[in-house]
Amino acid sequence: MKTNIRFVLILPLFIGFSSCSLDNEDGDVKTEICDNGIDVDGDGQIDCADSDCSEDDNCVVAGSDYRLKDNISLLQYGLAEALQLDAKIYTYKSDDSSEKRMGFMAQDVQSIMPELVSIDKSNQHLKLKYMNLMAVLVNAIKEQQKIIEANQQQIEMLICELEKQD
Incomplete structure (x- = not known):
């Protein structure tokens, strides 16, 4: 039996939700559907390490090291x-x-x-x-x-x- 679960994260701004299908027999996450870049992979931590789920780096935890970036300039907005x-x-x-x-x-x-x-x-x-x-x-x-x-x-x-x- 599959159960759909929605995880809602509330920060100063609404971020979004991710849903996943759980197999109730063993409790392992079998499928992940990442919306808004939030990836819940069953380890109890919200992360964006899964390249399938961090297309826009639009997530709670994102790589932010200078060594990962090019074309750096000050934001004008x-x-x-x-x-x-x-x-x-x-x-x-x-x-x-x-x-x-x-x-x-x-x-x-x-x-x-x-x-x-x-x-x-x-x-x-x-x-x-x-x-x-x-x-x-x-x-x-x-x-x-x-x-x-x-x-x-x-x-x-x-x-x-x-x-x-x-």
């Missing part, structure tokens, strides 16, 4: 792009539980940052590279921090001017 994103609450049409999910619509993100979207070759559905979105959000936070620090300096300067007037 940041606050302006992050402000254009509209987070949504939704349910999957194929999910009988009507469980509410949080995330973004790939079509919306594609119009802002096309590099964050890929096409599932098996069904032509769009997939969002949520892990890559984290780099954009870090840049947005850095930009906001610069604004905060500049505003703080301005406030301190204005306070000094007011104190001189007293």
Whole structure:
């Protein structure tokens, strides 16, 4: 008897799910179907070491060593792009539980940052590279921090001017 199991990983951003078929007789994973790059191979750890399941390196754990990369440059996306994103609450049409999910619509993100979207070759559905979105959000936070620090300096300067007037 086969049982379908869905593993849901909740991080600050919705990442996605992987499903696998379990053979109840011995408990071993017989088949893996990796969606969104998350590979659950039965060892109790979420990983992306299986090359069949990490096509987009769109996963929780990914190789990030300089020695693995070429053409490295600074990411230009940041606050302006992050402000254009509209987070949504939704349910999957194929999910009988009507469980509410949080995330973004790939079509919306594609119009802002096309590099964050890929096409599932098996069904032509769009997939969002949520892990890559984290780099954009870090840049947005850095930009906001610069604004905060500049505003703080301005406030301190204005306070000094007011104190001189007293």
